[in-house]
Amino acid sequence: AMVRHYKFNVVMKNATRLCSTKPIVTINGNFPGPTIYAREDDTVLVKVVNHVKYNVSIHWHGIRQLRTGWADGPAYITQCPIQPGQVYMYNFTLTGQRGTLWWHAHILWLRATVHGAIVILPKLGVPYPFPRPHMEQVIILSEWWKSDTEAIINEALKSGLAPNVSDAHTINGHPGPVQHCASQEGFKFQVEPGKTYLLRIINAALNEDLFFKIAGHKFTVVEVDAAYTKPFKTDTIVITPGQTTNVLLKTNHASGKYMVAASTFMDAPIAIDNVTATATLHYPNTLGSTITTLTSLPPINSTKIANSFTDSLKSLNSHKYPARVPKKIDHSLFFTVSLGVNPCATCPNGSRVVAAINNVTFVMPKISLLQAHFFNISGIFTDDFPRKPEIVYDFTGNKQPSNFRTNKGTRVYRLAYNSTVQLILQDTGMIAPENHPIHLHGFNFFVVGKGQGNFNPKKDTKKFNLVDPVERNTVGVPSGGWTAIRFRADNPGVWFMHCHLEIHTTWGLKMAFVVDNGKGPNESLLPPPSDLPKC
Ligand code: C2O
Numbered sequence: 243a244m245v246r247h248y249k250f251n252v253v254m255k256n257a258t259r260l261c262s263t264k265p266i267v268t269i270n271g272n273f274p275g276p277t278i279y280a281r282e283d284d285t286v287l288v289k290v291v292n293h294v295k296y297n298v299s300i301h302w303h304g305i306r307q308l309r310t311g312w313a314d315g316p317a318y319i320t321q322c323p324i325q326p327g328q329v330y331m332y333n334f335t336l337t338g339q340r341g342t343l344w345w346h347a348h349i350l351w352l353r354a355t356v357h358g359a360i361v362i363l364p365k366l367g368v369p370y371p372f373p374r375p376h377m378e379q380v381i382i383l384s385e386w387w388k389s390d391t392e393a394i395i396n397e398a399l400k401s402g403l404a405p406n407v408s409d410a411h412t413i414n415g416h417p418g419p420v421q422h423c424a425s426q427e428g429f430k431f432q433v434e435p436g437k438t439y440l441l442r443i444i445n446a447a448l449n450e451d452l453f454f455k456i457a458g459h460k461f462t463v464v465e466v467d468a469a470y471t472k473p474f475k476t477d478t479i480v481i482t483p484g485q486t487t488n489v490l491l492k493t494n495h496a497s498g499k500y501m502v503a504a505s506t507f508m509d510a511p512i513a514i515d516n517v518t519a520t521a522t523l524h525y526p527n528t529l530g531s532t533i534t535t536l537t538s539l540p541p542i543n544s545t546k547i548a549n550s551f552t553d554s555l556k557s558l559n560s561h562k563y564p565a566r567v568p569k570k571i572d573h574s575l576f577f578t579v580s581l582g583v584n585p586c587a588t589c590p591n592g593s594r595v596v597a598a599i600n601n602v603t604f605v606m607p608k609i610s611l612l613q614a615h616f617f618n619i620s621g622i623f624t625d626d627f628p629r630k631p632e633i634v635y636d637f638t639g640n641k642q643p644s645n646f647r648t649n650k651g652t653r654v655y656r657l658a659y660n661s662t663v664q665l666i667l668q669d670t671g672m673i674a675p676e677n678h679p680i681h682l683h684g685f686n687f688f689v690v691g692k693g694q695g696n697f698n699p700k701k702d703t704k705k706f707n708l709v710d711p712v713e714r715n716t717v718g719v720p721s722g723g724w725t726a727i728r729f730r731a732d733n734p735g736v737w738f739m740h741c742h743l744e745i746h747t748t749w750g751l752k753m754a755f756v757v758d759n760g761k762g763p764n765e766s767l768l769p770p771p772s773d774l775p776k777c
Pocket residue numbers: 301303316346348484681683738740742
């Protein structure tokens with residue numbers, strides 16, 4: 243295994259999109275930021291130097307950080323932010339991990355422009371469990387705001403109202419031509435005929451689940467969230483913020499230009515955001531040929547298409563890559579994920595929108611939870627996060643609780659090292675039933691079940707897939723439905739879990755697990771690095 247060195251200078255840079263220019267926070271002046279390349283079991287060192295006026299932290303989304311929680315990155319959870327002028331060296335090893343993951347800023351809304359891909363190749367000499375692609379291409383889907391994203395979220399927090407939706411989506415940093423800015427070019431993907439490409443697709447958008455399609459071509463899905471899947475064919479990808487999807491693409495035409503497009507999926511659309519990002523797939527001979535457009539981009543609320551995609555995902559579960567689904571469960575948890583409304587004296591409406599897990603709106607601590615845990619500092623968090631809702635009602639029915647108020651708290655749930663967890667995530671029908679992409683740091687989990695309405699333990703548990711459920715780090719909890727996941731708590735530290743729709747995280751849809759040290763020599767969290775930022 244090798245050591246890979248990267249230097250991330252956090253710098254401002256002017257960028258022009260949608261025919262207007264604004265300064266954005268970038269890594270080394272690039273949007274999207276640099277790709278990190280490594281192999282399974284390599285060690286990665288990233289020196290982050292903060293040259294901007296904002297506090298910064300970087301999260302390596304999906305990297306397990308075995309015993310190195312200090313390098314995980316979420317601000318006030320595993321570290322204090324890197325302040326202006328400061329430096330922090332992220333140091334982690336890719337033990338047993340390969341595939342497509344990504345990195346992003348993990349503080350306020352900085353990740354709008356501070357994100358990039360992580361490509362982990364298998365160990366030297368180890369093939370993919372699918373036909374070897376001729377070439378590979380990273381595709382990052384994202385969102386673009388004409389105004390400053392930090393200003394947008396700060397304004398929303400002040401007013402207690404929902405923030406503006408983005409002005410466009412992007413594919414590898416570009417929206418492509420849109421109504422009010424037809425002149426801008428989209429991303430160009432040059433291909434050769436008769437070849438197989440591996441596309442590494444990442445949804446880095448702040449607040450939008452997306453559909454992704456290429457005119458005239460089909461995909462074979464082979465991996466999600468850096469875990470191999472049973473291959474299946476589809477013409478539409480559905481991907482939530484936080485997720486990655488690897489597909490094989492056969493270039494089975496001889497010439498021409500084909501539209502590549504990303505558009506919003508929203509089960510129950512509230513704020514309509516219809517701006518489709520486009521790019522083009524170019525064969526060598528395109529002289530005089532017009533672009534083949536997509537005649538069938540799914541409408542925004544195509545829940546059926548979304549479901550048929552996610553229901554097709556299964557672990558590869560081969561001899562070499564077995565699905566190790568926990569069978570005996572130590573912690574059986576039931577968490578509601580919901581929005582709420584709390585009183586707010588300074589807000590124009592007298593109230594503010596909040597979000598919660600088990601009716602707890604998470605309050606960010608003053609120093610990181612991991613420091614408080616490691617150094618036994620009391621008064622930072624309590625370890626009484628409820629294992630089931632404290633207020634029980636008909637979650638997805640018409641009978642709602644008498645008010646939508648949530649309780650504030652910095653509460654964590656404690657797990658013994660190597661214990662097994664089953665977690666039912668139940669969306670509620672309150673205020674805005676929405677698909678919530680829930681992301682767990684520090685682990686991959688198995689998605690053993692999913693359904694509409696209220697989870698029914700007697701009936702639904704019987705239908706769980708404990709053989710080849712898909713393994714991932716981010717899963718969509720369906721609007722007005724539930725998702726069941728299982729994982730083994732084999733990584734000591736403090737691990738954040740939150741909705742990857744950034745606005746819901748901001749509103750408090752987040753909590754953390756504390757996993758205690760085990761008894762063996764390799765079962766304890768390592769001590770913090772000496773340059774760990776201070777609050
Ligand atoms: Cu990709 Cu906690 O996030």
